[in-house]
Amino acid sequence: MYSFNSRIRYSETDTNAELTIESLINYFQDCSTFHTQDGPASMEYLKKNGLAWVLNSWQIEINRLPRLCEEVIIGTVPYEIKGYFGLRNFFMDTVDGERLAVANSEWTLFNFVKGIPAKITPEIIEAYPVDERLDMEYMSRKIALPKDVTPVAADEIVVREHHLDTNNHVNNGQYVRMALGRLDNESIRISRIRAEYRKQARLGDILYPDVYKSLQNDRMSYTINLKDADGNCVCKVEFIAQ
Secondary structure (H helix, E strand, O other), X not given: OEEEEEEOOHHHEOOOOEEOHHHHHHHXXXXXXXXXXXXXXXXXHHHHOOEEEEEEEEEEEXXXXXXOOOEEEXXXXXXXXXXXXXXXXXXXXXXXXXXXXEEXXXXXEEEOOOOXXXXXXXXXXXXXXXXXXXXXXXXXXXXXXXXXXXXEEOOOEEXXXXXXXXXXXXXXXXXXXXXXXXXXXXXXXXXXXXXXXXXXXXXXXXXXXXXXXXXXXXXXXEEEEEEOOOOOEEEEXXXXXX
């Protein structure tokens, strides 16, 4: 397990002085980056070898969002690394041990020079000693679009520079931000987020969101299908309200 301590900043909060969904995901991404930099398979190592970790899916369970100035602990637990894939949990706790959020993620090691998945190297195995996976409900990484629901086409999204990360494609957290911004009621309380990443979007690409609203186990479900110009899925994001 790897973890670091932080304090919720004003720039990370919403109008209710609570941590935003985007900032929660940023914390998890930062945690994985810090962990990577502390091991032999650093970002410099990956870049030198033409490698990068590509996120396949998120599942984030939110118990509550911390408030401004609250002290938190963010951690990550790799629990399976084999072949081309890496599976790891994330968590955010209070300093008193309250679990605020827990997440599961699936990654593929990709060789961008050859354009194919790459096998896990000894350096990567050394960097990420595995542990027991965290206690949470594990769901499929595949997100099914609701049946018998007519989607509503939302405003298109042009990929700008601020959407990109160091791999020059849209950062995975930005897709969630885009999807959340296409809901009619952005003040909904979210208890679960799932994201399925299918393709990479780059600078200048246009994404076309379809929004599906349905009832799932007595809770409202919002599924946003972000498509490319040919109608192919780039990313699906599902939000479950509390």
